[in-house]
Amino acid sequence: MNVMDTRATSAMLYLDGVHVSFDGFHAINNLSLTLEPGEMRAIIGPNGAGKTTMMDIITGKTKPDEGTVLFDGVTDLTRLDETRIAELGIGRKFQKPTVFESQTVQDNLLLALNVDHSVRGTLFWRGSRDEAERIDRVLETIRLTEARNRLAGSLSHGQKQWLEIGMLLAQDPKLLLVDEPVAGMTDVETHLTAELLKEINKTHTVVVVEHDMTFVRELGVKVTCLHEGTVLAEGTIDQVSSNERVIEVYLGR
Amino acid sequence: MTPHMLTRSLDRSATIFLAVVAACGILIPLSNLLLPAGSFLQVPTYLVALWGKYVCYAILALSIDLIWGYCGILSLGHGAFFALGGYAMGMYLMRQIGTRGVYGNPVLPDFMVFLNYSKLPWTWYGFDMFWFAALMVLVVPGLLAFCFGWLAFRSRVTGVYLSIITQAMTYALLLAFFRNDFGFGGNNGLTDFKDILGFNVQAEGTRAALFALSCLALIAGFLICRAIVSSKLGKVLIAVRDAESRTRFLGYRVESYKLFVFTVSACMAGVAGALYVPQVGIINPSEFAPGNSIEAVIWVAVGGRGTLVGAALGAVVVNYAKTFFTSGVLAPYWLFMLGALFILVTLLLPKGIVGTFNAWWDSSKEKRAATMASAAAEDGVAEPKMAE
Ligand SMILES: Nc1ncnc2c1ncn2[C@@H]1O[C@H](COP(=O)(O)OP(=O)(O)OP(=O)(O)O)[C@@H](O)[C@H]1O
Ligand SMILES: [Mg+2]
Numbered sequence A: 001m002n003v004m005d006t007r008a009t010s011a012m013l014y015l016d017g018v019h020v021s022f023d024g025f026h027a028i029n030n031l032s033l034t035l036e037p038g039e040m041r042a043i044i045g046p047n048g049a050g051k052t053t054m055m056d057i058i059t060g061k062t063k064p065d066e067g068t069v070l071f072d073g074v075t076d077l078t079r080l081d082e083t084r085i086a087e088l089g090i091g092r093k094f095q096k097p098t099v100f101e102s103q104t105v106q107d108n109l110l111l112a113l114n115v116d117h118s119v120r121g122t123l124f125w126r127g128s129r130d131e132a133e134r135i136d137r138v139l140e141t142i143r144l145t146e147a148r149n150r151l152a153g154s155l156s157h158g159q160k161q162w163l164e165i166g167m168l169l170a171q172d173p174k175l176l177l178v179d180e181p182v183a184g185m186t187d188v189e190t191h192l193t194a195e196l197l198k199e200i201n202k203t204h205t206v207v208v209v210e211h212d213m214t215f216v217r218e219l220g221v222k223v224t225c226l227h228e229g230t231v232l233a234e235g236t237i238d239q240v241s242s243n244e245r246v247i248e249v250y251l252g253r
Numbered sequence B: 001m002t003p004h005m006l007t008r009s010l011d012r013s014a015t016i017f018l019a020v021v022a023a024c025g026i027l028i029p030l031s032n033l034l035l036p037a038g039s040f041l042q043v044p045t046y047l048v049a050l051w052g053k054y055v056c057y058a059i060l061a062l063s064i065d066l067i068w069g070y071c072g073i074l075s076l077g078h079g080a081f082f083a084l085g086g087y088a089m090g091m092y093l094m095r096q097i098g099t100r101g102v103y104g105n106p107v108l109p110d111f112m113v114f115l116n117y118s119k120l121p122w123t124w125y126g127f128d129m130f131w132f133a134a135l136m137v138l139v140v141p142g143l144l145a146f147c148f149g150w151l152a153f154r155s156r157v158t159g160v161y162l163s164i165i166t167q168a169m170t171y172a173l174l175l176a177f178f179r180n181d182f183g184f185g186g187n188n189g190l191t192d193f194k195d196i197l198g199f200n201v202q203a204e205g206t207r208a209a210l211f212a213l214s215c216l217a218l219i220a221g222f223l224i225c226r227a228i229v230s231s232k233l234g235k236v237l238i239a240v241r242d243a244e245s246r247t248r249f250l251g252y253r254v255e256s257y258k259l260f261v262f263t264v265s266a267c268m269a270g271v272a273g274a275l276y277v278p279q280v281g282i283i284n285p286s287e288f289a290p291g292n293s294i295e296a297v298i299w300v301a302v303g304g305r306g307t308l309v310g311a312a313l314g315a316v317v318v319n320y321a322k323t324f325f326t327s328g329v330l331a332p333y334w335l336f337m338l339g340a341l342f343i344l345v346t347l348l349l350p351k352g353i354v355g356t357f358n359a360w361w362d363s364s365k366e367k368r369a370a371t372m373a374s375a376a377a378e379d380g381v382a383e384p385k386m387a388e
Helices: A051-058 A082-088 A103-114 A117-125 A129-141 A159-171 A188-203 A213-219 A235-244 A243-251 B001-036 B043-069 B080-100 B110-112 B129-155 B160-179 B202-232 B232-242 B244-249 B254-280 B292-301 B311-328 B331-346 B353-380
Strands: A013-022 A026-034 A040-044 A066-071 A088-095 A175-179 A205-209 A221-227 A231-235
Touching: A013 A051, A026 A175, A026 A231, A026 A243, A040 A188, A040 A213, A040 A231, A051 A066, A051 B080, A051 B353, A082 A088, A082 B244, A088 A159, A117 B232, A117 B254, A129 A159, A159 A175, A159 A188, A175 A188, A175 B043, A175 B202, A188 A213, A205 A213, A213 A235, A221 A235, A221 A243, A231 A235, A231 A243, A235 A243, A235 B244, A235 B254, B001 B202, B043 B080, B043 B202, B043 B232, B043 B254, B043 B292, B043 B311, B080 B129, B129 B160, B129 B254, B160 B292, B202 B232, B202 B254, B202 B311, B232 B244, B232 B254, B244 B254, B244 B292, B254 B292, B292 B311, B292 B353, B311 B331, B311 B353
Parallel strands: A040 A205, A040 A221, A088 A175, A175 A205
Antiparallel strands: A013 A026, A013 A066, A221 A231
C-alpha cells in the first residue's frame, strides 16, 4: 500500500487474501474479489461455498482471520462493527428473509430509513413529509402499497423478500449485498425482481448471490463462482457456465 | 387494518387504566379520611397501606415490562433496583428519627450506636435532606443499571446469560446488605421510622397521602412508558426484541438502546421502592432476595407481557391472591401455587390476561368488520383489492 496515496484502490469493495475458519474448518480460503463503483456482480456457487460467509465478513458479523477488506478504497472493514459498517453505507438482505414480523410493512421501512439512528433522535422523532414520501415511493416500487398496514409477519415469502429489498432501498446504502433474493418466488416475481435490481443498480453498487441461473442470466452482469471459499471462475455468464471446473462442482449435476 | 385496531384498543385500555388508577388515587384516600370509621364505604387504614403496597408493585411490574415486553431483556434482578430505591428512602427516614431513637443520638441511627460507630459513614451524608434522598432514589439504581448494562450489553450478553447475571447481581447485593459492617443496618435493615417531611408516617393522613402519591407515580410511570414505546424508539426496541442482529445491520447501536431503557426502568423501580418503604415501615436485605425478582417477572407474565396495562394488573392480581392465600390454611403452599400459576399461564395464556383479551377483542372486531364488508359487497359496493 502506498503511504502517499490515501485511497489504496479505486474499488468500491476490495477483498484480498481473506481467510476464515470455524473450528479448523476453512470456510473462506484466500478469497480475493474486486468490485468497481456502480458495478453489479452476481455470485454463484454450490451450497457451503462461502457466499453468505463472505457477506458476513463484509458486514462485520464475522471477523476474518487474515486478509484485507476495504470499502470505498479507504475503510478497513475488519476493524468495524455491524452498526458502524451499516452507517458507512453497506446494506444487506439476508438469505432467510429477516423482517420485523410483529411490525407493519411501513414501520419496517421507517426503521430502515437512513435518518438519525441515535437514541435521542428516535425518542424525539417526528415524521416529516419527506420521509413519508420516501416510504410511499419504496412501497410503490416493491408493490406493497396496499399491504402497508399489514404486519410483516403475515406477508407471503415472496413479499417478505421484497419488503427486505424495500428496506435496502429505504436505507439507500452505497453498496447492497443481496443474498438469494428470488428463493421461493414464482417465475413472474423472479423476473420482476431482476428488473428491480437492474433499476437499483443504476444508482448503486450491488452484489447478488443466487442459485437461480435463469435469474442470473437475466441480470446480465459479471459472474463470480465461489467454491470451497475461493474464486473458481470469473467472467460473463457464458464464460463461467462453460468453465469445466464450474460444470463439475456446480452446474453439471 | 389490524395494527390500527391494536393501537386503538391499546389506547382504550390505557384510558380505562388511567381512569381507574386516578379514581382509586382520589376516592380511596378521601373515603378513608372523610367517612366515619367502620361505615360501609370507608376504606380502613390497614387496607390503604396494603393497596399502596400493590400500587408500588405495579410500578415495579411496569418497569420490568418496559424492558422485557418491549426490548426482550429478561431481568431477574429488578428487585435490586427496587430495594436500592427503598434503602435510599429508608436512610432519609432513619435520619429523621434524630434524638427520638432508643439511644437518643442526634446524628447516628440506633444500629450504628449499637455497633459502636463513632461517626456517620460517608455513604449516609446528605440523607438528612429530603431532596438529596429523593435524588438518590433515582441516581443509585440508575447508576448501577447504567454500569451493569454498559458492561453486559457492550459484551453482547443476552438471553438466559443476562438473566443469570442479573440474578447474581441481586444476590451479591443481598449478601452485602446482610453484613453489619456494610453500614446499612445488616439483616435487621432500617425500621422504626418516625416521620417523613415532618408528618408522622403512621398517621392516617400521611398514609392516605402516600397512597395517592403512589397512584400518581404509577400514572406518571405509565405515561412515560407509553411515550417511550409509542415513539420511534419504541419501534426500535421491538425490532431489537424480535431480531436484534438485523437491527444492527440497519445501523442502530443496539447496546445504546438497551442501556437507555434498562436505566430508565431501573430508575422507575427505584421510585417504586422508595414509595413502598414508608408504607410498609421497613426495608431489609430480604428485599434483594432473588426470588422477589422472579416473582415480579411472574406478575408481568400473568398480566400480559408487552402491554404495560397487563403488567400493572398482573402485579395487583397476583399480590391480591398472595395476600388472600398466605393468610389462610393454604399459606404453606403459596409458592407451589405461584409456580403452578406461572406454568399454567405460560401454557394456556402465553399472552397473559390483557394480551389474550386484546387478541380476542381484535379478532371479534375483525369478524364484525368482515361480516359488514361481505354485506356491503352483496349490496354491490366494490371492495378495494388487497395486494397479494
Ligand atoms: N458461524 C459459523 N460457524 C461454523 N460454521 C459456519 C458458520 N458460518 C458458516 N459456516 C460454514 O461455512 C461454510 C460456508 O457457509 P455459507 O453459509 O457461507 O455457504 P453458502 O455459500 O452461503 O451456501 P448456501 O448456498 O447453502 O447458502 C458452510 O460449510 C457452513 O456450515
Ligand atoms: Mg448462503
